[in-house]
Amino acid sequence: MPSRPSRPRLEDVASRAGVSTASVSLVLRGQPGPSASTRESVLDAARELGYRPDRTASLLARRRTKLLGVTMDVSSAFHAELLEDIQAAADERGYDIVISPLTRTRDERRAVESLLDFRCEALLLLGPTLTDPELAALAMDHHVVAIGRRAAAAGVDVVRAADDAGVALAVAHLVDLGHRSIAFVDGPRGPISALRRRGYRSAVRRLVGGDAVLVVPGGSTEDAGGDAARRVLSTETGERPTALVAFNDRAALGVLDRLRREGVEVPGGMSVVGYDDSPIARLATVDLTSVSQAPEAMAVAAVQAATERLDSGRTQAVDVVLDPHLVVRGTTGPPAHPRVDVFPRAGARGNTSTGEVPSTVRQPPGL
Incomplete structure (x- = not known):
C-alpha cells in the first residue's frame, strides 16, 4: 500500500x-x-x-484550544437535535465542539473527564445529572454551562426552558378540551423531573382541583412509558384518566405503543402529550402533541454563555430561562365522555405564576 x-x-x-x-x-x-x-x-x-x-499547534502555543466540550445522552433524540444547533452556534463564534457521550456503560463523570483530557475550555452539559455540589466543585476550575435543568450551584451558568410552565401548558390544553382526569407519567429521579412534576401538580390543582392529581411512576424511556400505561389501564375503566402527560417524548411513545396494543384509541380513548417536541414527534405516523423547549434558542444561549466567559471575561453566573410552547398535533382531543364541572374553574386560562398561558402552536401532521 x-x-x-x-x-x-x-x-x-x-x-x-x-x-x-x-x-x-x-x-x-x-x-x-x-x-x-x-x-x-x-x-x-x-x-x-x-x-x-496547523490550527491546533497555533492554539496550543497561545494556550487556547477553542474547544467546547459537550456531554449528551446518545439515546436522546432531543439531545441530538440540540447538539446540531450547538455546533452551528459554536461555528459562528470560531469554536469547535468535542462530544463525550453518555451510554449504559459510560456515566457523566467519565464523560466529563474525557472532555477535560481534550483540554476543552468550557463544558456544556446537556441535562446533567450531577448534583449541585458536584457541579459547583467542577465550576471551581472550569467553565460549566448546565443546559436543560435548574442548578443552584455556585459559578455554574444555566440555560433551560421553564419546564413547570411547559407542563402547565399541556394541562391547560387538555382541560380546555374537556378533560378533568389528567395523569402525569413521571420521569427519573432528578431536578428535571421534579420541576415538571411540580408544574403538573400546580396546574391541575388550579385548573381542576387538588383531588385530581395523579402521578404515575415512569421514566425517560419507551419501556418506562409502556409500563406506566399498563398501570393506568389496570385500573377500573370509570376511574382511568382520560389524558396522560408524559415526562418526555420517549416515554410518550411507549405510552402510545401500549395503548394501541391494548386497543385504546388515541385520542378518542385517551389523549397523550409528550415533552421535547423531538423529530420523531413530528412524523405523520406519530403526530404527537408535545411541548417544545426551543432547542435552537437554547443552543445559542448556551454557547453565548460559554464564550462570554472565555472571550469577555465574565465572572458572574447567568440563569437564562426560555419560554416553552405547546405544539398541538393528533394525539390530543376531547374525551369520549366529558365530565361536567360542578363549579366554574377559576383562572382556567392561567399559568402557574401569572394567570396567563403562552400561545399554543397548532401544527399539521408531518411538519
Missing part, C-alpha cells in the same frame, strides 16, 4: 519561497514586516504546496 504524502510544513513553504520560516510565519499570520514581493512569494509557495496552517 503506498504511503500517504506528508503534510506540507512551514519549512517547506520557506524553502520553496526562498525565505526564512520567520518571514513565512509573519506573512501567513498577516503581520507587518515582510515586503510585498516576499508576501507574494510566500503565498504562491503555500498555494502550490497546498499548505494549511
Whole structure:
C-alpha cells in the first residue's frame, strides 16, 4: 500500500519561497514586516504546496484550544437535535465542539473527564445529572454551562426552558378540551423531573382541583412509558384518566405503543402529550402533541454563555430561562365522555405564576 504524502510544513513553504520560516510565519499570520514581493512569494509557495496552517499547534502555543466540550445522552433524540444547533452556534463564534457521550456503560463523570483530557475550555452539559455540589466543585476550575435543568450551584451558568410552565401548558390544553382526569407519567429521579412534576401538580390543582392529581411512576424511556400505561389501564375503566402527560417524548411513545396494543384509541380513548417536541414527534405516523423547549434558542444561549466567559471575561453566573410552547398535533382531543364541572374553574386560562398561558402552536401532521 503506498504511503500517504506528508503534510506540507512551514519549512517547506520557506524553502520553496526562498525565505526564512520567520518571514513565512509573519506573512501567513498577516503581520507587518515582510515586503510585498516576499508576501507574494510566500503565498504562491503555500498555494502550490497546498499548505494549511496547523490550527491546533497555533492554539496550543497561545494556550487556547477553542474547544467546547459537550456531554449528551446518545439515546436522546432531543439531545441530538440540540447538539446540531450547538455546533452551528459554536461555528459562528470560531469554536469547535468535542462530544463525550453518555451510554449504559459510560456515566457523566467519565464523560466529563474525557472532555477535560481534550483540554476543552468550557463544558456544556446537556441535562446533567450531577448534583449541585458536584457541579459547583467542577465550576471551581472550569467553565460549566448546565443546559436543560435548574442548578443552584455556585459559578455554574444555566440555560433551560421553564419546564413547570411547559407542563402547565399541556394541562391547560387538555382541560380546555374537556378533560378533568389528567395523569402525569413521571420521569427519573432528578431536578428535571421534579420541576415538571411540580408544574403538573400546580396546574391541575388550579385548573381542576387538588383531588385530581395523579402521578404515575415512569421514566425517560419507551419501556418506562409502556409500563406506566399498563398501570393506568389496570385500573377500573370509570376511574382511568382520560389524558396522560408524559415526562418526555420517549416515554410518550411507549405510552402510545401500549395503548394501541391494548386497543385504546388515541385520542378518542385517551389523549397523550409528550415533552421535547423531538423529530420523531413530528412524523405523520406519530403526530404527537408535545411541548417544545426551543432547542435552537437554547443552543445559542448556551454557547453565548460559554464564550462570554472565555472571550469577555465574565465572572458572574447567568440563569437564562426560555419560554416553552405547546405544539398541538393528533394525539390530543376531547374525551369520549366529558365530565361536567360542578363549579366554574377559576383562572382556567392561567399559568402557574401569572394567570396567563403562552400561545399554543397548532401544527399539521408531518411538519
